[in-house]
Amino acid sequence: MAHIVWDEKMSVQVGLMDTQHKKLIEVINDFYSSMGSNNSKEKTLEVIKAMKDYTFFHFNAEEKLMQQNAYPDFEKHKKEHQAFIDKVHDMEERYKSGKLILTLEVASFLKTWLTNHIMQVDKKYGDYLNARGIR
Numbered sequence: 545m546a547h548i549v550w551d552e553k554m555s556v557q558v559g560l561m562d563t564q565h566k567k568l569i570e571v572i573n574d575f576y577s578s579m580g581s582n583n584s585k586e587k588t589l590e591v592i593k594a595m596k597d598y599t600f601f602h603f604n605a606e607e608k609l610m611q612q613n614a615y616p617d618f619e620k621h622k623k624e625h626q627a628f629i630d631k632v633h634d635m636e637e638r639y640k641s642g643k644l645i646l647t648l649e650v651a652s653f654l655k656t657w658l659t660n661h662i663m664q665v666d667k668k669y670g671d672y673l674n675a676r677g678i679r
């Protein structure tokens with residue numbers, strides 16, 4: 545499976561969120577690339593941490609934007625973010641303790657989740673925020 549490539553079809557019509565999604569795609573692609581290399585456990589944990597940190601940063605920024613604008617689906621959207629955070633956290637812990645071998649399936653899950661989330665969940669706030677002057 546190839547790397548994710550951001551294109552206009554993934555645009556959520558809010559510039560800052562598109563910029564953050566591009567960066568998020570980059571860190572997930574880095575994680576995916578690190579699967580195919582014989583990185584040390586330490587290096588792999590660094591890549592996981594970078595991915596986790598940026599994901600938290602983005603989810604927070606996005607949630608703040610939705611909340612500030614009284615976005616009706618805020619709670620539901622936040623729950624989806626939380627479920628992903630829990631998954632990544634669980635994956636990290638299991639990898640640290642040697643209970644999980646990072647495979648392409650693990651990386652594919654993250655890539656698929658992110659692509660679907662942007663395309664199906666994030667995109668929904670575009671029109672709503674645009675109508676409130678946010679672009």
Ligand SMILES: [Fe+2]
Pocket residue numbers: 606621625661665666
């Ligand atoms: Fe989101």
Ligand SMILES: [Fe+2]
Pocket residue numbers: 561565602606662666
């Ligand atoms: Fe997002």
